[in-house]
Amino acid sequence: MAKPHVLVIPYPAQGHVIPIMELAQRLVEQGIRVTFVNTDINHKLVKSNCLDKDGFGDQMQMVSIPDGLEPWEDRSDLCKLTLSILQTMPRKLEELIETINKDDQSKVTCIIADGGMGWAIQLAKKMGIKRAAFGPTSVATLASMLSIHKLIDDGIINKNGIPLTDKTIQLSETMPPIKRGTLSWACFEDSATIEAVFQVVVLVEEASKLTEWFICNSSPELEIAAFNLYPKLLPIGPLLASNRLANQTGHFWQEDSSCLAWLDEQPTGSVIYIAFGSFTIFNQTQFEELALGLELCDKPFLWVVRPGMTKTDYPNGYMERVGSNGRIVRWAPQQKVLAHPSIACFVSHCGWNSTLEGVTNGVPFLCWPYFGDQFHNETYICEIWKTGLGFKKDESGIITRGEIRSKVEQLLGDNIYKVKALDIKEKVTSCISKGGCSHKNLTSFLEWIQNNDADANDQPDSVNLNF
Missing domain, CATH: 3.40.50.2000 (Glycogen Phosphorylase B;)
Incomplete structure (x- = not known):
């Protein structure tokens, strides 16, 4: 039987690459083969800044596909970049997987995609591959993305994501209010960029319905109200290199140690x-x-x-x-x-x-x-x-x-700020330690990946986040 082979794809931004790279390292530690897919530009940056002791070895292969823009084009233009990604990358990723799958012993058995790359979850569904979504942001931010239909129905945004009011948004009674400008897709000055990025948000919401697992780089100690609002979002974090006593990888710039x-x-x-x-x-x-x-x-x-x-x-x-x-x-x-x-x-x-x-x-x-x-x-x-x-x-x-x-x-x-900071540290550390909520979820997730007999539509056991 072929060993598990996981394809991991982040949204092409520094803050997204680092945490999902950390997750990929956990897979490698368990003997799981990983193909990590960056865009061509980011692949060159990450490879050029990898340390020799990062130790990907044969278990992790770093590959790339184009984002559709020319090398000299401005990727800080999120409108242009977003539309190019949606137009180009799904086809290129499918071609990559088809090439990999020509070898029966190395077929992709699971795709883990950044929530911002929801189209990759749709592709996995189409190709009959097990799939999981990864949330690199706070769960409170994810909750706003998963609430877009409610925001439309309440007249907060229109169907293109454009805010219709300056009212603060209350997703639940126990979550802090959200101001219009803090919605991840509505913080831009021009409507074209808002509408383009909102297409990504719509795919996040749609992909959440197609995933067996939606794992998040957070812990209930930090934002229990958001986890309770969307209990399908499972904490496995914080994922940090220090958790595995190793060097952090995935940087676009060379660290000055x-x-x-x-x-x-x-x-x-x-x-x-x-x-x-x-x-x-x-x-x-x-x-x-x-x-x-x-x-x-x-x-x-x-x-x-x-x-x-x-x-x-x-x-x-x-x-x-x-x-x-x-x-x-x-x-x-x-x-x-x-x-x-x-x-x-x-x-x-x-x-x-x-x-x-x-x-x-x-x-x-x-x-x-x-x-x-x-x-x-x-x-x-x-x-x-x-x-x-x-x-x-x-x-x-x-x-x-x-x-x-x-x-x-x-x-x-x-000194009260330091005291409270140390208190939060202790609670979060217990969550990622053996027996903690995040540790249990990550362990279950790794077991699911390694179970090649699992059906592509299997659902994870629910996790009680109320303590």
């Missing part, structure tokens, strides 16, 4: 860590205010300034004034940074991966969301878990240097 030695030289609980993920962009005024705000704090800081994050430069004489008190890198080994004892707090864009990495290391947050669901994640950090503070913008929409210094002093001057 030299900052870890610099952290070793800093006092315990003294360093401000600043990182804004793969998408945030700063204009000249905001970039300079952030730089000067960090200087005003007069504390050691580690700042990730990603290529393309800004077109401006540091204020005159800045690097000389800051000296060894500040360390600036292009990309950091974030999970190792956040686990370092010298870290005092995390100034973050509140992307879900960064949120999970901060939470699992018991680090308090200063929230600086930039885009879509990041604002919703900020709500959980500040209002539900109470492990951080948000910044206030001035009348020009700028977070000033004075505001930055004030919030740093407030966060680090009150």
